[in-house]
Structure formats: structure tokens, C-alpha cells
Amino acid sequence: xxxxxxxxxILAAFATSALVSGxxxxxxxxxxxxxxxxxxxxxxxxxxxxxxxVCQNQSIDDSAADIARDMRLLVRERLVAGDTDxxxxxxxxxxxxxxxxxxxxxxxxxxxxxxxxxxxxxxVATLALLFFRVYQREQGARTGPEPLTPTDRAQLDAFVxxxxxxxxxxxxxxxxxxxxxxxxxxxxxxxxxxxNRTT
Amino acid sequence: xxxxxGQFALVLALIIAGVQVxxxxxxxxxxxxxxxAFGSRMAVAQAVLLILAFAALTHGFVVSDFSLALxxxxxxxxxxxxxxxxxxxGNHEGSMLMWVLILAVYGAAVAVFGRNLPPTLxxxxxxxxxxxxVAFLAFIVFTSNPFLRLNPAPPDGTGLNPLLQDPGLAFxxxxxxxGYVGFSMAFSFAVxxxxxxxxxxxxxxxxxxxxxxxxxxxxxxxALGSWWAYYELGWGGWWFWDPVENASFMPWLFGTALxxxxxxxxxxxxxxxxxxxxxxxxxxxxxxxxFLVRSGVLTxxxxxxxxxxxxxxxxxxxxVTVGGALSLFAWRAPTIRGGGLFAPVxxxxxxxxxxxxxxxxxxxxxxxxLYPLILDAASSGASRVSVGPPYFNATFAPIMVPLVxxxxxxxxxxxxxxxxxxxxRKLMLAAAAAIAxxxxxxxxxxxxxxxxxxxxxxxxWIATGTLVEWSARIKLFAAPAAESWRRLTGLxxxxxxMTLAHLGLAIMIAxxxxxxxxxxxxxxxxxxxxxxxxxxYALTLQAVENGRGPNYNFERGTFLLTDRNGATIVxxxxxxxxxxxxxxxTEAAIKTTLMADLYAVLGTSRTTPEGTEQxxxxxxxxxxxxxxxxxxxVMVGGGLLSLSDRRHRVGAPRRKQQHAPGVSGAPAPAE
Numbered sequence: 001x002x003x004x005x006x007x008x009x010i011l012a013a014f015a016t017s018a019l020v021s022g023x024x025x026x027x028x029x030x031x032x033x034x035x036x037x038x039x040x041x042x043x044x045x046x047x048x049x050x051x052x053x054v055c056q057n058q059s060i061d062d063s064a065a066d067i068a069r070d071m072r073l074l075v076r077e078r079l080v081a082g083d084t085d086x087x088x089x090x091x092x093x094x095x096x097x098x099x100x101x102x103x104x105x106x107x108x109x110x111x112x113x114x115x116x117x118x119x120x121x122x123x124v125a126t127l128a129l130l131f132f133r134v135y136q137r138e139q140g141a142r143t144g145p146e147p148l149t150p151t152d153r154a155q156l157d158a159f160v161x162x163x164x165x166x167x168x169x170x171x172x173x174x175x176x177x178x179x180x181x182x183x184x185x186x187x188x189x190x191x192x193x194x195x196n197r198t199t
Numbered sequence: 200x201x202x203x204x205g206q207f208a209l210v211l212a213l214i215i216a217g218v219q220v221x222x223x224x225x226x227x228x229x230x231x232x233x234x235x236a237f238g239s240r241m242a243v244a245q246a247v248l249l250i251l252a253f254a255a256l257t258h259g260f261v262v263s264d265f266s267l268a269l270x271x272x273x274x275x276x277x278x279x280x281x282x283x284x285x286x287x288x289g290n291h292e293g294s295m296l297m298w299v300l301i302l303a304v305y306g307a308a309v310a311v312f313g314r315n316l317p318p319t320l321x322x323x324x325x326x327x328x329x330x331x332x333v334a335f336l337a338f339i340v341f342t343s344n345p346f347l348r349l350n351p352a353p354p355d356g357t358g359l360n361p362l363l364q365d366p367g368l369a370f371x372x373x374x375x376x377x378g379y380v381g382f383s384m385a386f387s388f389a390v391x392x393x394x395x396x397x398x399x400x401x402x403x404x405x406x407x408x409x410x411x412x413x414x415x416x417x418x419x420x421x422a423l424g425s426w427w428a429y430y431e432l433g434w435g436g437w438w439f440w441d442p443v444e445n446a447s448f449m450p451w452l453f454g455t456a457l458x459x460x461x462x463x464x465x466x467x468x469x470x471x472x473x474x475x476x477x478x479x480x481x482x483x484x485x486x487x488x489x490f491l492v493r494s495g496v497l498t499x500x501x502x503x504x505x506x507x508x509x510x511x512x513x514x515x516x517x518x519v520t521v522g523g524a525l526s527l528f529a530w531r532a533p534t535i536r537g538g539g540l541f542a543p544v545x546x547x548x549x550x551x552x553x554x555x556x557x558x559x560x561x562x563x564x565x566x567x568x569l570y571p572l573i574l575d576a577a578s579s580g581a582s583r584v585s586v587g588p589p590y591f592n593a594t595f596a597p598i599m600v601p602l603v604x605x606x607x608x609x610x611x612x613x614x615x616x617x618x619x620x621x622x623x624r625k626l627m628l629a630a631a632a633a634i635a636x637x638x639x640x641x642x643x644x645x646x647x648x649x650x651x652x653x654x655x656x657x658x659x660w661i662a663t664g665t666l667v668e669w670s671a672r673i674k675l676f677a678a679p680a681a682e683s684w685r686r687l688t689g690l691x692x693x694x695x696x697m698t699l700a701h702l703g704l705a706i707m708i709a710x711x712x713x714x715x716x717x718x719x720x721x722x723x724x725x726x727x728x729x730x731x732x733x734x735x736y737a738l739t740l741q742a743v744e745n746g747r748g749p750n751y752n753f754e755r756g757t758f759l760l761t762d763r764n765g766a767t768i769v770x771x772x773x774x775x776x777x778x779x780x781x782x783x784x785t786e787a788a789i790k791t792t793l794m795a796d797l798y799a800v801l802g803t804s805r806t807t808p809e810g811t812e813q814x815x816x817x818x819x820x821x822x823x824x825x826x827x828x829x830x831x832x833v834m835v836g837g838g839l840l841s842l843s844d845r846r847h848r849v850g851a852p853r854r855k856q857q858h859a860p861g862v863s864g865a866p867a868p869a870e
Contacts, residue, residue, distance in 0.1 A: 029722075049589055057442065059588075099584060101584070102586075102587025102588060110584055113570045113584075
């Protein structure tokens with residue numbers, strides 16, 4: 001516990017310090033910026049999705065490398081020349097390859113990358129469905145209680161009548177019965193009441 | 200001499216770990232109590248030896264013993280003491296030594312605190328823990344020895360990088376390692392249980408505190424790293440989806456899933472094989488992270504291939520560990536019988552959904568992280584793509600939204616069979632709060648991204664939903680205050696811990712939204728006396744002065760900020776130049792308020808043709824950014840609160856034995 005407190009104190013101490021040190025990763029310089037604010041805003045947005053090709057996972061908007069500066073100037077050059085955003089991107093790809101795109105394009109060599117997540121979602125959902133439909137029922141059949149005898153059934157029915165008759169319990173007999181017959185709700189909507197009596 | 204003692208202790212630890220693999224395992228198989236008890240002693244001995252080795256290396260750094268190659272490369276006599284010490288783990292060899300040290304300390308903790316564990320399970324856990332230890336100790340001894348000497352000893356070291364001298368960077372790795380090496384406990388318990396062939400509710404009870412402790416450390420470590428990046432990089436970014444970050448984020452996602460599924464094992468004796476699998480996968484992600492960060496594969500697949508000794512070694516450890524554990528799982532898992540049944544709409548069902556989505560999220564991050572490496576390697580460099588933040592944002596967010604939306608509902612559902620309609624009724628207040636938050640945000644920031652108000656609404660939804668659940672538990676306002684107080688004091692700390700952790704996430708989501716949606720920035724040049732306008736502030740560069748620090752010269756700007764009401768704030772960003780290292784750094788000035796960070800950076804200066812000196816000035820208003828780390832702190836606090844629950848305390852005497860049949864002293868026969 002004391003160790004946790006120490007860590008906690010350290011974190012808290014950090015959270016309050018105001019002046020802190022850092023690397024000079026200063027990217028966009030004022031002299032690069034375009035006078036037209038709308039064009040400059042577009043340039044900034046484009047810079048955020050283009051990779052600095054010599055950096056480790058940095059966009060040209062974040063990188064202080066010389067080549068990033070050249071690339072930023074190139075983007076602005078294209079925008080000033082009247083290119084649309086996608087034309088500018090195409091120009092950068094033609095020059096530096098797909099590698100320059102931080103959002104990988106949808107094509108043959110990135111098919112798995114884009115199809116992967118939705119496909120995995122389908123697989124996970126199917127597994128969960130199987131878990132509830134097959135596994136749980138199987139387990140229920142294996143470890144579940146013995147089927148009710150006619151005597152048990154009669155007692156239960158009497159109990160349901162009694163509950164339904166209670167004042168302040170506005171529960172209908174049908175819903176009580178359904179709950180007794182399907183205690184885990186797993187068989188909802190697949191054959192009604194009758195199948196459970198026989199299992 | 201001291202370094203040689205360290206070297207000796209390291210090799211001895213390897214040998215002892217080797218024995219610790221075999222002896223307790225054989226003991227457990229034969230039912231030999233003496234052999235099993237031997238495992239505990241060796242676990243402690245191994246930890247003591249590694250503490251000794253680590254202390255020896257630390258001594259080398261503290262006294263600046265440059266005859267040690269590692270100290271020569273990574274330290275300098277002029278470094279402040281804190282950074283001499285943090286230099287121990289600020290390099291490959293030292294950080295691996297810290298890795299095994301933490302592994303051994305966790306193992307020793309099981310040996311010491313796990314008195315109520317069944318002896319065979321404990322012996323097997325220690326044996327599995329030692330297997331990981333042997334692999335990594337061999338890795339250190341054979342490929343990454345930290346105790347290599349230089350002869351003759353150089354007069355001074357070369358590691359005086361001022362950029363690395365930062366308290367955030369100093370403490371980030373130990374926390375991170377305590378986190379992801381901590382998941383080795385869950386792994387060892389999982390493998391031991393598979394060997395044992397018995398997994399019951401008690402197993403879940405033993406695994407939970409270890410997983411929770413690791414999770415708390417990892418959460419703190421990731422948050423600290425992110426906060427460091429925020430102030431360190433000088434432009435206010437805090438998360439980059441960088442492979443190194445993902446390497447710690449994947450175990451976090453899996454670990455979070457494990458934390459939740461082990462609750463189901465403990466409370467309901469269900470989801471057992473899945474939890475075992477998750478424990479294996481979580482630690483596999485820790486190993487994968489170690490591989491990615493330590494093998495050099497991230498810098499370039501090709502440099503990795505040209506100097507493969509270390510990388511291949513870790514890759515082999517990764518493959519053998521994961522492959523072995525998964526094979527064991529495939530072999531033994533079919534014998535694990537599920538326990539309690541539950542309906543899809545139930546607390547268990549909600550936790551299954553949590554697990555599905557967290558697993559999916561983690562798998563997506565894994566795909567995005569490894570894809571460029573695999574493509575590059577498979578095409579021998581002919582086909583290269585980048586997978587950056589736009590990909591991760593596009594795939595990760597859609598998985599998180601349903602997870603977070605369901606987070607308010609899950610705790611309101613009963614075990615086994617929940618009532619969705621009743622839960623929905625209880626959440627009317629949360630829905631109202633969410634709608635109010637969306638509307639208020641739209642009105643307050645009409646020009647921001649259209650989705651941002653909905654994200655704020657989502658944060659309000661969980662925050663309110665979580666509080667509704669908590670107040671229902673203590674009958675706040677529904678019962679007399681005294682009754683609520685009695686209920687509050689009787690409430691398990693784990694329950695309040697959950698409330699706090701979920702609230703922390705709500706705070707963090709609000710922070711992330713604010714930081715990414717409504718940032719304002721100004722990048723311009725100013726001469727002394729000039730003023731620029733940013734949002735509600737007038738920013739004046741009042742003065743720039745030069746001065747001298749302990750081992751650097753600095754240029755310090757004085758920025759005067761005046762808001763519309765005339766209130767002023769003064770900020771002092773600096774640029775520092777370190778003559779010995781020949782490097783300069785920028786020191787951003789950050790003013791934190793509850794709703795935003797003001798972030799000022801002084802850049803380089805240049806003289807205009809007219810002869811005035813102008814400075815590049817960067818000024819950012821980062822709305823709600825502090826909430827990101829505040830949220831993380833609250834999450835950590837929730838984890839700690841939960842960990843302090845006596846039910847989670849390993850080795851604490853159990854009060855209600857009759858209520859926990861799985862924990863009873865007599866070993867239950869395998870089903």
C-alpha cells in the first residue's frame with residue numbers, strides 16, 4: 001500500500017509542476033505559412049495526414065526535419081497553384097509513394113488492414129452468439145437440474161397462483177410461468193413453452 | 200569489484216531460476232511438500248539476487264564508474280543525481296535488468312503473500328514464473344550483459360543528453376514495467392491452473408488482485424508517458440498511435456478485459472476458459488511489446504535483420520511462451536467445465552460484451568501496429584505503407600462508442616438475468632444529463648466538429664449512469680442520510696473503486712474530446728513589445744532576457760496574456776542551450792486551469808532586414824486537456840481503492856468461508 005501511495009504522490013507532484021522541459025520539435029514555421037487563412041487551414045489539415053518520410057511515425061505537421069519542411073512547402077505550392085486536396089495528396093503519393101499516407105489507401109496490399117477489423121467484429125459477434133446458443137444450452141443440459149415431476153409442476157402452479165393473487169404484485173401468471181420455464185431466458189422465442197417441459 | 204558482484208548475482212539468479220522451474224513442478228506432481236516449499240525459498244532468493252545485481256549497476260551509475268561500458272555510454276559525471284539513477288534503466292541492458300527484477304519481485308510476492316494458496320498451485324505458479332525468468336535472464340546474460348568492463352576506463356561518459364533529463368521520463372519506464380510485467384502473474388496462474396486442471400471461483404479471487412495491481416501501474420505508466428509527451432514535444436500532442444505507445448496500450452486493453460472477466464470467474468464461476476485465454480493473451484501482448492521496443496524492429500525491419508541476435512532471442516521467447524501456453528490451453532481447456540449459466544441480458548452478459556469489444560479493439564490496434572512491419576518484411580521492402588493516427592482513429596473509435604455506451608448499463612443489470620427495461624428506467628437521469636450536455640456543448644462551441652458534442656454527451660452519460668448506480672447502492676436521497684451513510688461504509692471498496700474508475704474514464708473522454716476538437720493555436724513572429732490576438736486573449740511579448748542556469752544558458756521570454764476582462768497572466772517559456780552536450784531544448788510554459796491549458800513556446804529569433812529582432816512564438820489553447828490525466832488519476836485511484844478491499848487482499852484471513860465454497864481448505868475434486 002505504501003508503495004502505491006508513493007507512486008500516487010509522485011504522479012500528483014508532476015501534475016502540479018508548471019514549467020517543464022522539452023525537445024525542440026517545432027514544426028510549422030511562420031515564414032512557411034500562407035497569407036490566405038483558408039488555404040493555410042487546408043494546408044495544415046493535409047499536413048496532418050502526410051508522413052514525414054524519414055521520421056518514425058511523425059506527420060509533416062509535427063516534424064521538425066528538413067524534409068518535412070520541404071514537403072510542407074510543396075503542399076502549399078500545390079494549393080496555391082489551385083490543386084484540390086485530393087490532387088495535392090495524389091501529387092505527394094506520386095512523388096513519395098503510398099508510404100507518405102498516414103491513412104493507408106484501400107487497395108490490394110492493404111485489403112487485410114481495412115477488412116480485418118469489421119471481419120473480426122463479425123467473428124467475435126458470431127462466437128458470442130454461439131456461446132449463448134450452443135455452449136450455454138449444452139452446459140445447461142449437462143449440469144442443469146432434473147426435469148420437474150408432475151408433483152413439482154403442480155406445486156409450482158399453485159405457487160404461481162398464490163403469487164399472482166398477492167396484492168401489490170401486478171405480475172401476470174403468464175410472465176411468471178415463462179420465467180419459471182426459461183430461467184435464463186436463453187431459449188427466448190425458439191419454440192415457446194412446451195419444449196422445456198420435456199427436457 | 201561491485202560490478203563483478205552484480206555480475207555474479209545475475210548469473211546465480213539465472214541458475215536459481217533454472218532450478219526453480221524444475222523443483223516445485225516435480226514437487227507438485229509428486230505431492231512432495233518439501234520440494235514444493237523449496238520453490239518459495241528460491242523465488243525469494245532469486246529476487247534478492249536480482250535486487251543485488253540491480254543495486255550494483257545503480258552503484259556504477261551513481262559513482263560514475265566509467266570502466267563499465269554501459270555507464271560510459273549512458274551517463275556523464277555532470278548529470279544531476281536523479282538522472283544518473285534513472286540512467287540505469289534508460290538503456291537497453293539496464294531496462295531488461297529492471298524487467299527481470301520486477302518479474303522476480305512479483306514471483307517473490309506470491310511466495311511470501313500467497314500463504315493461503317493451495318500448495319500445488321503455488322508451486323506451479325512459481326515454476327511458470329521462473330520459466331519466464333530463465334528465458335529473460337539468459338537473454339540478459341548472453342546478449343545484453345550490463346556489466347561489461349572497458350579497459351582502460353575513459354575519463355568521462357558520453358550520455359549527457361539534456362532531452363532525456365526529465366522527471367517524467369525518469370519514472371515512466373518503472374511504472375510501465377511494473378504494469379506489463381505484472382501481467383506475468385495472471386499468466387503464471389493461468390498456466391498453473393491448466394496444468395493443475397482445476398479452475399474455480401477461488402482461482403479468480405487469487406488472480407484478481409495481481410491483475411488489478413498490474414493494471415493500476417500500467418494505467419499510471421501510460422498516462423505519465425502521455426503527459427510527458429504532451430509537455431516534452433513542445434506542441435501539445437499527447438497520443439500519437441506510435442508503435443511504442445501501442446506496445447503498452449495493447450496489454451492495457453487486454454488487461455482491462457481480463458480484469459472484468461475475472462470478476463465473472465470469481466462471482467459466478469463462469470467464463471473460466473475464456474479468462475484463462477485472456478490471461479495468456481494479455482501477457483503475450485506484454486511480451487510482444489517488449490519484442491517491438493527492444494528488438495529494434497520498429498526502427499527498420501532491415502536493421503533488425505542485419506543484427507538479429509537480440510531480436511531473434513526475444514522473438515523465440517515470445518513464440519515459445521505464447522505457443523506453449525496456447526497449446527497447453529488447447530489441450531486442457533476442454534476439460535474445464537463452465538459454472539453458472541446466464542442470460543445474454545445480465546451482468547455477466549454485459550461483461551462478455553465488454554470483453555468482446557476490448558478484445559476487438561486490441562486486435563485492431565495489433566493489426567495496425569504489425570501490418571506495416573509484416574508487409575515490409577514479406578515484400579522485402581518493395582511495398583511499404585504507413586499506418587498512422589487516421590487509421591487508428593477510424594477503426595478504434597467505432598469500437599469504443601458501444602463499449603462506453605454499455606458501460607452505464609452493465610453495472611445496473613443483475614447477475615444471471617437482468618432486466619433491461621428496469622435498467623433503462625434508472626438511466627433516465629443519465630439520458631437527460633447526456634442530452635443536456637450535448638445541447639450545452641452545441642451552444643457553447645457552435646463552430647467545432649459536429650461529433651464533439653456527442654462525445655461530451657457520452658461522457659456525461661457514463662458519469663451520470665455510474666453515479667446513479669452508486670447512489671442506488673447506498674440509497675442516497677431515497678433513505679435517511681444516516682441509513683445512506685451506514686450503507687456507504689458497508690459498501691465494498693471494490694464497488695466504490697469501480698464507480699471511481701468508470702468516472703475517471705468519463706472525465707478522460709471529455710478531456711480527449713476537448714483536446715482534439717477545440718484546440719486553438721497561434722504561430723507567428725513577434726518582436727519585443729508586439730501583440731497578437733488568439734481567441735479571447737491578447738498575447739504580448741514583453742521581454743526576452745538571457746541568463747545562465749546550472750549547466751546551461753537560457754533565453755527567457757516574458758509573455759503577457761490579457762483576456763477580454765482585462766485580467767492578466769504572465770508566462771515564461773524558455774530556450775536552453777547546453778554547451779557541454781552542444782544541444783538546445785525548449786521549455787514550454789504551461790498554465791493549467793480547470794477548463795484549459797495555456798501553452799506557450801518561445802522559438803528561435805531572427806533579425807529582419809530593418810534590424811528588429813523577431814522571435815517565433817507558438818501559443819496554444821488546449822481545452823480540457825488536463826482532464827485526460829485527471830481522468831487517468833481518478834482511474835488509478837479507483838483501482839487502488841478496489842485493491843484495498845479486504846476481499847482482494849492476498850493472504851488476508853477470510854471471514855465468510857461458508858459463502859465461498861470454492862475457497863474452502865479442502866481441495867475440491869476436479870469436475
